[in-house]
Amino acid sequence: AQKITQTQPGMFVQEKEAVTLDCTYDTSDQSYGLFWYKQPSSGEMIFLIYQGSYDEQNATEGRYSLNFQKARKSANLVISASQLGDSAMYFCAMREARWNQGGKLIFGQGTELSVKP
Amino acid sequence: DVKVTQSSRYLVKRTGEKVFLECVQDMDHENMFWYRQDPGLGLRLIYFSYDVKMKEKGDIPEGYSVSREKKERFSLILESASTNQTSMYLCASLLRTEASQPQHFGDGTRLSIL
Numbered sequence: 001a002q003k004i005t006q007t008q009p010g011m012f013v014q015e016k017e018a019v020t021l022d023c024t025y026d027t028s029d030q031s032y033g034l035f036w037y038k039q040p041s042s043g044e045m046i047f048l049i050y051q052g053s054y055d056e057q058n059a060t061e062g063r064y065s066l067n068f069q070k071a072r073k074s075a076n077l078v079i080s081a082s083q084l085g086d087s088a089m090y091f092c093a094m095r096e097a098r099w100n101q102g103g104k105l106i107f108g109q110g111t112e113l114s115v116k117p
Numbered sequence: 118d119v120k121v122t123q124s125s126r127y128l129v130k131r132t133g134e135k136v137f138l139e140c141v142q143d144m145d146h147e148n149m150f151w152y153r154q155d156p157g158l159g160l161r162l163i164y165f166s167y168d169v170k171m172k173e174k175g176d177i178p179e180g181y182s183v184s185r186e187k188k189e190r191f192s193l194i195l196e197s198a199s200t201n202q203t204s205m206y207l208c209a210s211l212l213r214t215e216a217s218q219p220q221h222f223g224d225g226t227r228l229s230i231l
Contacts, residue, residue: 009157015207033216043126045207045222091159095216100168104213105149105173105220107159 001028004094006108013082020067021077021111022091029053032096034075035105036066037087048090051075079113087115110111119144123208123223131231133222136195140208148211149191150220151175151183153204160207166191167213198230 004025012089025034032034036048051059051066061065067076089112093105121213124139142149148167151199152175172183180202184192185228191210197204205227208219 004159006159019140031216035219037191037222039221043225043227045209045225047219047221048188050217050219093160101174101214102165103218103220104150104162105160106166107152107161109159 001104002094004091004092004106004108006092006111008111010112010115012116016081018080019082021090025073025094029096032094035089035093036077082115084115119221121208121210121221121223123226125226127227129229130198136198138193140191140223141189143211146205146210147213151193154207155204171190186190187224200230203230
């Protein structure tokens with residue numbers, strides 16, 4: 001069965017420093033996608049970045065990058081130059097590429113990031 | 118931009134009531150989802166739908182039902198609300214084209230059952 005594990009319930013980072021949020025996954029499929037979402041205290045889920053299992057390069061979106069290590073089944077999110085507005089809950093999620101599963105996501109437990117001024 | 122609108126941000130209901138949570142998306146997405154979010158458990162899928170009048174159970178469907186009479190609207194129904202259904206409920210929609218397409222979420226409904 002698919003599973004996503006985020007082992008860091010909470011993390012602190014100093015403003016302007018980089019931070020890595022861990023995510024490991026378990027699947028028997030060869031084709032899958034990994035997503036990271038940000039959830040501020042207001043509650044909305046904001047899509048940050050996507051990595052496909054066959055993508056050869058690590059995904060990047062602005063200050064966000066994904067450290068994808070397929071053999072280790074890890075997909076860690078790296079936020080560079082942290083800002084106070086980065087304080088939020090972060091979720092890692094996985095989706096099988098087969099559409100007959102409806103495109104549903106399996107989520108990790110989340111990591112709460114606090115950025116200190 | 119995709120807009121997913123949930124009818125209420127906060128809702129307080131009583132045990133035993135029938136509760137309706139409404140979700141509307143404006144981008145003609147085929148798939149829609151209802152999740153429940155609880156601290157330490159992440160988001161868990163309750164039900165999803167891949168077409169009008171079609172529905173599939175997710176991981177925790179007990180105590181819930183859904184309705185999708187029109188493509189843009191997906192309703193979650195608590196048949197007889199109980200206190201253990203106090204939670205944050207999130208609706209999402211998905212354009213079923215490429216694997217890289219993200220789900221788009223509404224702002225969530227914080228539901229309290231007293």
